[in-house]
Amino acid sequence: MTAPSAPRRATLSDVAHEAGVSTSTASVVFSGKTKVSDATRTRVLAAAESLGYTGPDPMAASLRRGRSGIVAVVLEGQLRTAFLDPVTIPMMDGLTDGLADLGAGVLLLRDEPGDDGVSSLNTAPVDAAVLIGCSARFRASLDIVRGRGLPVVVIEGDAGEGIPRITLNNHDAAAEIAGHIRDLGHTRVAIVTLPAGGDRQRGLLTPERLALATVEVTVERLDGVREVYPDAMALATKASSIDEGVIAGRTLLEDPANRPTAVLAQSDLLAVGVIRAAEELGLRVPEDLSVAGFDGVRVDGIGDHVLTTMVQPAVEKGRAAGEQVARMLRGEQAESLHLTCRFRQGTTTGAPAH
Template sequence: MSGVGLVIVGSLVVVVLAPSGVESIRLEYPVDAGQDNGDGCPSMGPAAPHVRPGPTARGTRPRTRPAASPIPPPEDHMPTGAPAAEQAQRCTLADVAARAGVSSSTASLAFSGSGPVSDATKERVLAAASELGYAGPDPRARSLRRGRSGIVGVVVEERVRSAFLDPVKLQMLDGLSDAIAPLGAGVLLLTETGRGANAVSIEDAPLDAVVLVGCSPRLGESLEVLRRRGIPAVAIEGDPGDDIVEIGIDNREATRAGAEYLRSLGHTDVALVTLPFDAARTRGPLTPDLEHVSTADTASERLRGARDVFPGIGGRVAGGSSIEEGLEAARALLRDPAGRPTAIIAQSDLLAAGVIRAAEELGIRVPEELSVIGFDGIRPDGLQADLTTLVQPSVAKGRAAGEAVVRMLAGERPASVRFTSELHVGDTTAPPRA
């Protein structure tokens, strides 16, 4: 399976797909000695960089993009070994310092925002930089000086495109990116299944720290790689072990509360649609064998919460958290009128939306003939009903993970954090039909 990475640094976004799709994207700059344009810096020339894509996958066509504006290569403090012609084309921090009438060290402090530099001096340096077209010190050189890559990895267990379709993961990423903003770091999105010579992987990506997002059956495998590499890690959900910071929620207690609510309405014939239990994402009936080999702590804990109230509860295991997976699982549960449950507990809101869609297909009225409970507290696309669900603080979880990363990179040992969920009673649950 291909590895997918997304780097976000300020307004720059670079997507790397490997080994299928675009293998590499390389920005090339024309080598032009340039002429002094009168402002103290050599001219960059009119030519714009072009993108050279790698081979495309079968059955796909390369995308065309509008012509790009000239993009200057990284600023001064260029790592040793950069082509001389490339270095000669640029304004340097020394040029800015000379224009502002300060030392290079003072100009550097003005850009970094640290150190005893007056506001007037900072304004003078920034004005000189603007006149010369100088954007700031090269972030690559800054990384070399600090001994860091300037990248925080975020591992999602599914394909990256699936993560962007899941509002829960997007909310966690919002909180995470806000919290790590003081680091000035970029974010690299990785799938845990990256493989192949060209794949972007936690095996070899240059990372300062890693946050593992989601309810992954592969959590243990990913953590072993990070332990071996000595990279600080934070796990959102799961049971990572005592040496890894965990940002979790009360999965068992929350699901128990939802199940107790169904029982209070009079339901006794209740079924589950669960998240995956194993790394293969096996779909089908919820069997003792599958429960026994489970490597997915979140799915297992939510199952235990339901069993605390309905000891014999069964159901179907989905291959992931999506409306389509919930639809497929619910079709199997609801196909036989004689064996239909009166209520279904779905382990995510996306799965619950799929359950409701399956009920609509089969002419089953929700909640009159079928009650549905989800987990997350989002509003899935296309769902008109107010879903009864367990609401979790997704943004706060992401923010807590980011704060833990900041503290770890400062040499501290942050504690794990456990949030609680709340039952939201919507209009998808009602007493069973007599």
């Protein structure tokens, strides 16, 4: 006995015939690219529902366009830890907003090679890429993307001539918050930095180490503070995390005779860690120690305090990158955009004790 054949999947042509319109009109209803009358739209959607038609086959559409409909976003290190950074989440929200009109999906890739020594960026079926420039492997990822001839947008990294960038005023923002600390009267200031390079070594950021630094965000924010405090000591961390801030804070505060009266951290997570280290030692914030961060994200663990920080436009940064990718995939000219951070004074900074 012959097994019954599977029912034929309804096509767009079937829907058009059922609704009494042309196939091109039915296509317009589903694409939304051209307006049709409400009556026509209602008739086409009703026909689609009666036939069980759920919409055009995205795979077929991709094949017709010669595209995968996917944009790669290259994140630093292990993907399981990428979203522990509270800046990443709003940035990714903005990125997907920026790609919404394009109808593209997002593929998250790590910036390090796999077990076979080959980066997944070499073979991933993607139409374009967004690179986060604070990664130590940023240059290698950029070379892969350019070698494949893919459109690419870089967030906070120097990609060279012709590559659109989404940047922040890291230098000026860091100088502004350092100026706030100076105006409060602090002279003994220390800096807790983000990782400076691929080695991710903790410790004093000496001129020799700084000369080899590859993370542009770290260098820009450090230069901004040192515009105000040229001789401020800088301590590098392994990552932007509260735990790393605690470790750096303990190192800076363990010697009462050489203790700074203010610490400028390059992320809010690091700043919270410094505050916790200060509290371990019985220091009051801001009476005994002023602490400022950078990012303007919501971070728990500092009680009733509001962190003094620079608020970066994380959502706008991601959205701008997505919009520029969409422009390139539509055949339009993309552009670089420079965004501005906003100072927010909280309760964690005050005049030094005398």
